[in-house]
Amino acid sequence: MPPQNMDRAVLIAARTVLLRDARATMAAIAEEAGMGVAGLYRRYANKQTLLQAVAADNYRRYVAFAEAALSDTDDPWHAFTDFLRHVLDEGLPRLTVALRGEVTFDQRLSDLDKLAVNTTNRLLRAARGSGALRPEVTRADITVLLEQLGRIDVGDDVRSAALRRRYLTLVCDGLRADSATRRLPGPPPHEAELLGRWA
Amino acid sequence: MPPQNMDRAVLIAARTVLLRDARATMAAIAEEAGMGVAGLYRRYANKQTLLQAVAADNYRRYVAFAEAALSDTDDPWHAFTDFLRHVLDEGLPRLTVALRGEVTFDQRLSDLDKLAVNTTNRLLRAARGSGALRPEVTRADITVLLEQLGRIDVGDDVRSAALRRRYLTLVCDGLRADSATRRLPGPPPHEAELLGRWA
Known part of the structure; x- marks a missing residue:
């Protein structure tokens, strides 16, 4: 997946998870995006x-x-x-x-x-x-x-x-x-x- | 206060407190009603x-x-x-x-x-x-x-x-x-x- 598509996929995953629970963890968002937590933290420092x-x-x-x-x-x-x-x-x-x-x-x-x-x-x-x-x-x-x-x-x-x-x-x-x-x-x-x- | 008026006062106090916080304690409701917690428990067992x-x-x-x-x-x-x-x-x-x-x-x-x-x-x-x-x-x-x-x-x-x-x-x-x-x-x-x- 090209990087910009990956960014989009992460944002979509984050939307989905946050709509269910605004206090969701980075781990839950990474899982929805189909990536590791470390990978998510490389894109977003926190x-x-x-x-x-x-x-x-x-x-x-x-x-x-x-x-x-x-x-x-x-x-x-x-x-x-x-x-x-x-x-x-x-x-x-x-x-x-x-x-x-x-x-x-x-x-x-x-x-x-x-x-x-x-x-x-x-x-x-x-x-x-x-x-x-x-x-x-x-x-x-x-x-x-x-x-x-x-x-x-x-x-x-x-x-x-x-x-x-x-x-x-x-x-x-x-x-x-x-x-x-x-x-x-x-x-x-x-x-x-x-x-x-x-x- | 006649007992039925006291009942009404307790219900009004409970409404007020519960509208602010549905998980309010009996103590908070008793305080709003201007009565002791024991008195509230005499009226409502729980x-x-x-x-x-x-x-x-x-x-x-x-x-x-x-x-x-x-x-x-x-x-x-x-x-x-x-x-x-x-x-x-x-x-x-x-x-x-x-x-x-x-x-x-x-x-x-x-x-x-x-x-x-x-x-x-x-x-x-x-x-x-x-x-x-x-x-x-x-x-x-x-x-x-x-x-x-x-x-x-x-x-x-x-x-x-x-x-x-x-x-x-x-x-x-x-x-x-x-x-x-x-x-x-x-x-x-x-x-x-x-x-x-x-x-």
């Missing part, structure tokens, strides 16, 4: 370095889905809901929740976080501009809703994914400007409330 | 008996809100959404989640669970019959949605409650038949999937 690589990869996947949605200018609402579905199907919010409290934010992760926020805001502006999205919905709302949907877990991966799609459909219908019977009450989460959960 | 009493009380509160909503036959949709708001404001789904895995289901709790299911089904039939509720929404959907909303927690009780109301408003708009852009995909959770989470 578990924190690996966790940061996994978190960075999670951000990059998120931004890639958001960028793809932004390129669909014909139907911003469809692009937006498709983006939410991809992000959920890939388990990105679940991994974010799992890594909370485990991963230490370094400069690279802070930069990726800013990029993810900016790209989501661009996507929301497009959906809002098309008139389809409730105007008061913010990026912080989307963060909370994705995390809540990501937490749905009935013990079986296939069924859990199907249920996440069921409730995403309901939430997306609730996000539409046409559906609003009233303005959403209270302010959305403040940035500090969202960031506080990383502490 | 922690499991107290947990079962708290769970039973939680079911009874839920059913009382549902019955109140059923008595409003003028506007079944308004009664239904008000019911959801009361249940969330009172923290009933949060306590259910907190007690999961901690409380052992005895016959009394099984009977109360059946009563809660039946009452919710009657409420859903009324909301469906009025044409306001998406016809495919089941009691299991409501269980999942209430638990998801109940889990919203930004570390501050007042802000968390305000955010739960914000997203409940969005979810209620999504639950309306008028809002449906398509049928909700996939089946709702099976009973075994919901019950399995109590194991």
